[in-house]
Amino acid sequence: MNLNKIAYTALVAFSAAIATLVISHGLLGTRADATEPPRVAPISREELARHNSRDSCWKAIDGKVYDITAYIPDHPSPEAVLLAWCGKDASEGWHNKRPGVAHSGAASRLLAGYLIGELEGGPAPEPGLPPAPVGRAAHPDGKLLLELAPGTYLDGRYRGSFLDRGEMQVGMQFDLRDGRLTALEYRHLAYGGIDYLALAEDAPLSPVTRQYRQVADYLTGKPLHHIFDLYQPEQVVTDIDGYTGATLRTSKVISAIRDGLNRGVYQWPGE
Ligand code: HEM
Structure with a gap:
């Protein structure tokens, strides 16, 4: 009888211990699920x-x-x-x-x-103006300049122009493919009433048109940030009248391309 009593007491104690374990585990589990964010x-x-x-x-x-x-x-x-x-x-x-x-x-x-x-540091900040670079050279590199430009440029066909005092001087079309420039063409090139696309090969001003074409050739196949190489035209075009003239022209191309980018995709690839 005594033995039975001991066995019974042991069984009750054992069951109680198991029950306590199950309940406390359940409670802990519930509390952990409710309050702890998934750990990553x-x-x-x-x-x-x-x-x-x-x-x-x-x-x-x-x-x-x-x-x-x-x-x-x-x-x-x-x-x-x-x-x-x-x-x-x-x-x-x-x-x-x-x-x-x-x-x-x-x-x-x-x-x-x-x-x-x-x-670490959370999502990339919403696009906005980054702090101005301190102590940079007069010609910051192209990648930095592109970072400073607003927007992300998707693949597609773009059209943009450079206008001054009511006159369109440069009108361009170009494609972006995997971030690279291709198929650059001038739809309009004019200054002071002269249509540079219509000039004969031997016309006195035709070297200017040639410079524009050299710019387009230089950019073809290059990642977009290379448009900023044009700020140093001596790397890009043949000198015809000192680089001052070329500087003005290459800056117009940068402007026209950026105008196209700002306007957004004109035509999606494959359309
Ligand atoms: C971040 C770069 C990514 C790009 C640029 C991208 C692009 C694409 C493209 C072009 C398609 C086919 C076109 C379409 O369905 O209309 C597509 C479909 C799909 N992608 Fe991605 N993808 C990316 C990442 C991912 C990742 C990381 C996953 C999953 C782990 C994923 C899952 C899917 C699925 C399931 C589809 C079928 C359509 C849908 O459910 O939306 N993609 N994605």
């Missing part, structure tokens, strides 16, 4: 930048970092579309799989599965 590691921009290839492709999207290496072969677009954003803040590409068209909800749920961390 902070990832620096330097670390992000190291994973910039097909073999290891990380992307920051809206302040979170994703390792999408394994997903690359499954993505419906050509691989290059995804690879262009590896190691970078890819929010812009994510929100514009095609210009102005965001990914679907299904794509967002898929993306969530590749989360590996949070970008």
